Amino acid sequence: MRLSQYFMPILRDDPKEAEIVSHKLMLRCGMIRQEAAGSYSWLPLGYRVLRKIEQIVREEQNRAGALEVLMPTIQPADLWRKSGRYDAYGKEMLRIKDRHDRDMLYGPTNEEMITDIFAQGVQSYKDLPRNLYHIQWKFRDEVRPRFGVMRGREFLMKDAYSFDLTREAGQHSYNKMFVSYLKTFARMGLKAVPMRAETGPIGGKDSHEFLILADTGESEVFLDRAFHDMDWSTFEIDYDNVEAVAKVVDEFTSKYAATSEMHDQADYETRVPADRRVTGRGIEVGHIFFFGTKYSEPLGAVVQGPDGKMVPVQSGSYGIGVSRLVGGIIEASHDAAGIIWPEPVAPFRVGLINLKVGDAETDAACEKLYAALEAKGVDVLYDDRDERAGAKFGTMDLIGLPWQVIIGPRGLKDGIAEVKNRRTGERENVALDQLLARFA
Ligand code: ATP
Ligand code: MG
Ligand code: MG
Ligand code: MG
Numbered sequence: 001m002r003l004s005q006y007f008m009p010i011l012r013d014d015p016k017e018a019e020i021v022s023h024k025l026m027l028r029c030g031m032i033r034q035e036a037a038g039s040y041s042w043l044p045l046g047y048r049v050l051r052k053i054e055q056i057v058r059e060e061q062n063r064a065g066a067l068e069v070l071m072p073t074i075q076p077a078d079l080w081r082k083s084g085r086y087d088a089y090g091k092e093m094l095r096i097k098d099r100h101d102r103d104m105l106y107g108p109t110n111e112e113m114i115t116d117i118f119a120q121g122v123q124s125y126k127d128l129p130r131n132l133y134h135i136q137w138k139f140r141d142e143v144r145p146r147f148g149v150m151r152g153r154e155f156l157m158k159d160a161y162s163f164d165l166t167r168e169a170g171q172h173s174y175n176k177m178f179v180s181y182l183k184t185f186a187r188m189g190l191k192a193v194p195m196r197a198e199t200g201p202i203g204g205k206d207s208h209e210f211l212i213l214a215d216t217g218e219s220e221v222f223l224d225r226a227f228h229d230m231d232w233s234t235f236e237i238d239y240d241n242v243e244a245v246a247k248v249v250d251e252f253t254s255k256y257a258a259t260s261e262m263h264d265q266a267d268y269e270t271r272v273p274a275d276r277r278v279t280g281r282g283i284e285v286g287h288i289f290f291f292g293t294k295y296s297e298p299l300g301a302v303v304q305g306p307d308g309k310m311v312p313v314q315s316g317s318y319g320i321g322v323s324r325l326v327g328g329i330i331e332a333s334h335d336a337a338g339i340i341w342p343e344p345v346a347p348f349r350v351g352l353i354n355l356k357v358g359d360a361e362t363d364a365a366c367e368k369l370y371a372a373l374e375a376k377g378v379d380v381l382y383d384d385r386d387e388r389a390g391a392k393f394g395t396m397d398l399i400g401l402p403w404q405v406i407i408g409p410r411g412l413k414d415g416i417a418e419v420k421n422r423r424t425g426e427r428e429n430v431a432l433d434q435l436l437a438r439f440a
Contacts (some may be wrong), residue, residue, distance in 0.1 A: 001348070002370075003383045007044050010395060020216040023148030025339050031326075038145025038153030039285050045399065046326065048158065048347035053325050054135055056187050056344060057158045063240050065133040065179035066160050069111050073137050074230030077103035088386040091138045105138035111295045111317055114161040114222070118313070119301035126167045128175055128303065128313070133160030134324060147216070149323045149351050150283065150336075163313045165178050165305060167292065170314035174206060174290045177243045177318040178331040179237055181210050181286050182252065184320065186232045188329060189206030192285050193227050195257040207292040207314075208261060211282030214331040221282040223257035224272045279427035283328045290316040339400030340423050348381040350439055353402040357386045365417075369435055376440035397422065405435060 009030035017034075018024040026032050031046025044049055049108070058068065074096065080086035084104075086093075094106040107113070114132055124129065135158045145153045162173035178194065185192035192210035211221055238244055256271045258264070259282070268277065296302070296312035305311050321328075333340045344347060350373060354366040366382065373380045381401060383392050389408075396404050404420040409419055416429045419438065430438060 001381050003381060004385050006381070008399070009043070010398070011200050016369040018148065020147050020150070020327075020331070021334055022150065022327035025330055025334060025398070026327065027150055029339065032149065032402075034148075036153075036264075038142060038151065038155075038295060040149060040154075042150060045347050047123055049326050049341070049345055050323060052165045052321050053188065053329075054156070056321055057184055057322060060180045060184040060187070061133050061158065062162060062356060063183075064131075064176045066133045066177075068134065069114075069117075069132050069134060070134050070347045071107070071110055071117075072108055073139070074104050075107045075110075075113055077105055079116055080105065080192070083112050083295055092142065095140050095141045097374050107136075108138055109157075109317070109319070110134070110136075110159055111161065111315075112299065112433045115295040115315065117191045117300045118161075119296075119299060122163070122303060123306050123396065124145055126305060129162065130186075131160055131162040131177075133158060133318070140380065141289075142420075148266040148327055150327040151218070152323060154380045158322055162318070163296075163301070164315075165303065165311070165313065167314055170290060170292070170322070171206075172242050172245065174288065174316050175242075176239050176253075177288050177316070178208065179239075179245055179248050180433075181288065181318075181320070182232065182248070183237075185210060185285065188325065189347050190285070190329065190332060191232050193221075193223055193282070194252050195221065195223070195282075196253070196262050197259065197287065197333075198261050208253075208288050209284050210286035211259070211284050212332055212362070213278075213280050213282050214328070216331055216365070217280055217283040219252065219282045220260040220263075221258070221278075221280055222268055223278050224255040225276040226255050226276050228256065240246070248367035260304070278397055283324070283331065284321070285325055285328050286318075286320045288316065288318045292316075321413055330344045334400070336392075338398035341400045341402060343402045347421050348379040348401050349401070349403060350378060350380040351384040351399075351404045352380055353389075353395045353396060353404060353406045354407060355380070355389050357384060359409055361412055362407060362409055362425075365412055367412060369405065369407070369432075372436045373439060377431060378439050388420050 011028045014024050015027045030043050032040040077086050096104040098104055138157045139154050145151055164170040164173055165191055191210050192212050194210050195209045197207045197209040239414050292314050293312040301313050302310045330339050356362045371383045404421055406418040419430045420427045
């Protein structure tokens, strides 16, 4: 992409309405634009990041055996009356009437609808287990939408729903999602610590929230520093191996980690030595629940068991805040100059800076590299604008692409370009004919 042809409305100054760094930076980089309280348009740069995060989530869900579907955003109220949540959900639910005066709502979550879909599609235990998910916009009329996309009213969520015959089988489905979450967040360069959680209005038995540590997080957290030393790399796992999956869950749940709602100071002090106690704030980026027959009973999701008897299925639901993650990653990865994107979610991998637009040799070298990178499928943003070098550097640092390739007349004399690592700030001279191999 050529910056001269892109749509990236950069703001020079911090927008007054933004309280936290991720919101400020997203507005300054022209990633989003606010349309109403808690409602945003995603501009080209922001949308690229959103799509990359979404794709990582999708790949890891698929790998764990979940099947992608897509349900509508607008739901009929009747399903929610059956589960009893139409009234219980309260003001967070946006209620709508259609032209026939039928009650509709903009879905804040999808337990009812997916349970109904499942109930109509599966009759026998032989068709279990199943896990269905979608990545769809949700609406929650939050009391205080704030912090940009971190607490929006309209936001993108991945929500998966598992269906099993027995509690035990359901536990394995839960554990698979638990492990897939570790892998998903690790791929984005995040350590999202699983913490035992309350089940809230969705209700249930077993529940964990995944939180990334950040000063601007809305939850107070207490955890064992040992989490920092654990292996968060994208370990391989055989999801069909019940014991292996359970072992990972045991490992990650054996250490103390709790949000303030579930925190037990005495237990904390017994289990964690004083020098390992970390108290801070966290951002909830994912949440998994096991709720058994809470929805299958009222919605009639029953299957015939091996003994011929009809039984309600055992279910869980598993959410990831896809749009919240965009802000969360920035909170976890930035400096005074701007964003520092982890490579897997970066909008572009390389920023190519032409230091002297109009100089025939510099233009030719940049064009050649740009075309070669594009041909190899490397995401590159080429700053081909006729601007001061200082402004170009500032923009590249602000938008945080992992690599900058800087080409100007002085280096060209020696056949070299400068390559800068945005995270470390390290600069390196690289021969022009080596550049392509470096990134492709
Ligand atoms: P919170 O405690 O932040 O209000 P929640 O517990 O109500 O979130 P869940 O019902 O667990 O949210 O939804 C699953 C995920 O969706 C959350 O873990 C979070 O990442 C994301 N999410 C929830 N509400 C919002 C929101 N208003 N804006 C952006 N993402 C959200
Ligand atoms: Mg909430
Ligand atoms: Mg919560
Ligand atoms: Mg939650």
